[in-house]
Amino acid sequence: MAPKTSEQYGEIREQRRQQIMNTALQLFAANGFSNTSISQIAAKAKISKGLMYNYFTGKDDLLQAIFEQGFNEMFEMFDPNKDGVLTKEEFTYFIEETFKLMDDKRDFYKLYFALMMQPSVWKKFRFSMNDIVAPFLKLMEDYYTKRGVKDPGTEAIMVGALLDGIGFNFVYNPDLYPLEKVKKLVIERFV
Amino acid sequence: MAPKTSEQYGEIREQRRQQIMNTALQLFAANGFSNTSISQIAAKAKISKGLMYNYFTGKDDLLQAIFEQGFNEMFEMFDPNKDGVLTKEEFTYFIEETFKLMDDKRDFYKLYFALMMQPSVWKKFRFSMNDIVAPFLKLMEDYYTKRGVKDPGTEAIMVGALLDGIGFNFVYNPDLYPLEKVKKLVIERFV
C-alpha cells in the first residue's frame, strides 16, 4: 500500500485533535475543569495519556484550545453582515441565533459560564471577556440609539445581562426550562 | 486555676469559625473552590491547617456552612411581609434589596454563581437550587398575574434570569459595571 501523504496525516491529526477536544469539553462541562483528570479524558477518548501531550502542551492549553474554537464558532454564527448596523430583522435573527447556540452548544456554554466566574482562570487566557462581549454590546447600543431609546448604553447592557441570565439558567436545567416561551418574550420586549 | 467556662469557649469557637468562613469565602470567590487549598485558607486566616478540622469536618463541610449562612442572610433580608403578596412598593424594595445584596455580598454571589454551574457539587448539599429560587419566582408570578400580564409565569422566569444575569456580570466586573443605572432601568421596565 502506498505510504500516507502528509495531508492524510494532517487530516488524521486534526481528527484526533477534535476528538480529544470534544471529549474534554463534555467532561469539563459535566464535572468541572479541576475535577476532570487527563486520565479520564484519555480513557474516554480512547487514546493514551501520553498522546494528549502530542496534541496539546498541557491541560491548560487544551482548555484554551477548546475555548478559542468555541468562540470562533460563535463569532462565525453571528455578525450577520459586516456593515455594523443592525436592522430589526437582523436583531431578531441575532437573538434567535443566540438561543439556538445555547441549545446546540450547551456544553460549551456550561464551560463558558463556569470559567467566566473564575477571574484567576481568565488570566491564563490570550483574550479577555471584554474583547468578546464589547462588539455585541456596541451593536445593540447602536440599534437602540436608532430606535430612540432613552439610555441605549444601559439598555444594551441590560439585554446582554438578560441573555447571559437565560443562558445561565437554561444550561443548568435544560430539561425544565421553557426556552421557547422565554425567547418569544425577549424578542417581543426587546427588539 | 479554674478552667475556662463553656461560654468563653463558645465565644472563641464562634469567632474562629467566622474567621475561617470569611477567609475561605474570599478565596473561594477569587480562585474557585477546587483551586483553593486548605493550606491557603489556613495561611490567610493565620491558623494551622489542623485547626480547620476542629471546626469543620472537611472542605465540603466548610463550603456547605458558608453557603447555608449566606442563604440565611439572604432570606432574612428578603421576605418583606408574610402575607405572600407583593405590592408595587414591595417589589421595588425587593429589587433594590437584591441589588444591594449583590454589592454587599459580592464574594458570596461569586461563589453562588460559580457553584450553580456545577450540578455535581450541588449533590452534596442539603438543599437544591429549586428550593431556593422557587418561592421568589412564585411571588413575582403572582405579582404579574395581578397586573394582568399575559404570561406571568414566563415573565417571572425572564425577570429572574435578568437579575441573575446582572448579578453575574456585576460580580465579575464590579468596578466598571453601571449597577445604579441598570437598577433604575430594571425597576422602570419590570415593576
Add this chain to the structure above:
Amino acid sequence: MAPKTSEQYGEIREQRRQQIMNTALQLFAANGFSNTSISQIAAKAKISKGLMYNYFTGKDDLLQAIFEQGFNEMFEMFDPNKDGVLTKEEFTYFIEETFKLMDDKRDFYKLYFALMMQPSVWKKFRFSMNDIVAPFLKLMEDYYTKRGVKDPGTEAIMVGALLDGIGFNFVYNPDLYPLEKVKKLVIERFV
C-alpha cells in the same frame, strides 16, 4: 465542707486512672492500638484530652501501664504456692485458672495477643515476652520431669503453645468457641 485530705485526692486520682485504663483497654482490644485515638479514649472516659496527660505521659505510657497491670493481675492469680513445685492438683488449678482468666480478661488477652505479634512494639516495653513466659514453662517442665515424660522441655513448650492457641482462638470468637469442652480435654491429656 472540709477540704479533701490528700488521701482522698489520692483515691480520686487512682479511680480516674483506672477509669482511663479500662476505657482504653476496651478500645484497644476492639479496634487496635493504632486505630484508637486519644480523643476517642477521652470522649469515652468522659474526661478532657488534656487530663489524660496528667495521668500518663503519652499514649505509649498508657499502653505500658495497662500491660503491666494486666500482667500483675495474671501473676497474682497464678503461682499457687511458692515452693516452685507443681502437684497434679496445682497443675489442674493452673490450667483452670488460665482458662478462667481468658474469659474474664478477654479484652486484655486480645491486646496481649495483638501486641505479641508486633516485636517493634515490644521494644518500647520495660519487660520482654520471655521474662513473662519463662517461669511458667519452667514450672511445667519440672512437672513433666517428675512424671517421667520423655522430653519434658518440649512437652512444656507444646502445652504452652496449646494454651496460647486456645486463647487466641477463643478471644477471637468467644461466642462460638467450646471453651469448656476444650478445657476438659486439655486437662485430661496434659495433666
Add this chain to the structure above:
Amino acid sequence: MAPKTSEQYGEIREQRRQQIMNTALQLFAANGFSNTSISQIAAKAKISKGLMYNYFTGKDDLLQAIFEQGFNEMFEMFDPNKDGVLTKEEFTYFIEETFKLMDDKRDFYKLYFALMMQPSVWKKFRFSMNDIVAPFLKLMEDYYTKRGVKDPGTEAIMVGALLDGIGFNFVYNPDLYPLEKVKKLVIERFV
C-alpha cells in the same frame, strides 16, 4: 519505533506488583499494618509513592492482595488428595507441611496472626476466617472419628489451636524455637 507490546507491559506490571507486595509483606510483618506507611514501602521497594497507586487502589487493597495470594499459596500446598479422607500418612504429611509453611512463609504467618486479632480489619475482606479454617477442622474431625477418639470435634479444635499456638510462638521467635522437636512431638501425640 513501535510502542511496547501489551505482553511486555504485562510482564513489567506483574514483576512490579510482586515486588511491591513482597516489600510490603516484610514491613507489615515486622512493624504491623498500621505502623507501616506507604512511604516506607515505596522507599524500601525503591519506587515512588505514586506508583503504588498504579498497582493497588490503596493500602487496604494492597493488604488484601497480599492476603489472597498468601492463602492461595497455602491452599495449593495442602489438600493432599481430593477424596476428603485423611489417612495416617496424609495427616502426618499435613502436619509436616504446616510446619514447613510456617518456616517458609514466616512473614505471611506473622501478618496472618496479627490480623486475625483485629476483627475490624477482617470486615474489609472478601473472605472470613471461618471459610478458611473450617475445611481443615472437618478433615481432622473425620480422621479422629475413624480412629475412635471419644470427642473428635473437640479433639480437632484442640489440635487446630495447638498448631496456631505453635505458629504463633514460632514466628514470634524463630531462632530460639525448637520447631523440629515440637513437630515430632505433635505427630507422635496427635496422629
Add this chain to the structure above:
DNA sequence: GATGAATGAGAATTCATTCAT
C-alpha cells in the same frame, strides 16, 4: 506517532501532644 510506567509535588486529613487559662 503511540504507549503506559514512573515520578514528584502537593492536596486533604488525622492525631499525639502542648499550653494558656
Add this chain to the structure above:
DNA sequence: CATGAATGAATTCTCATTCAT
C-alpha cells in the same frame, strides 16, 4: 486539677507531566 483550642508532623492519596521504548 481540668479544659479544649491550637499546633505541626506524618499519612494517604491524586494527578499533571515526563520519558524510555
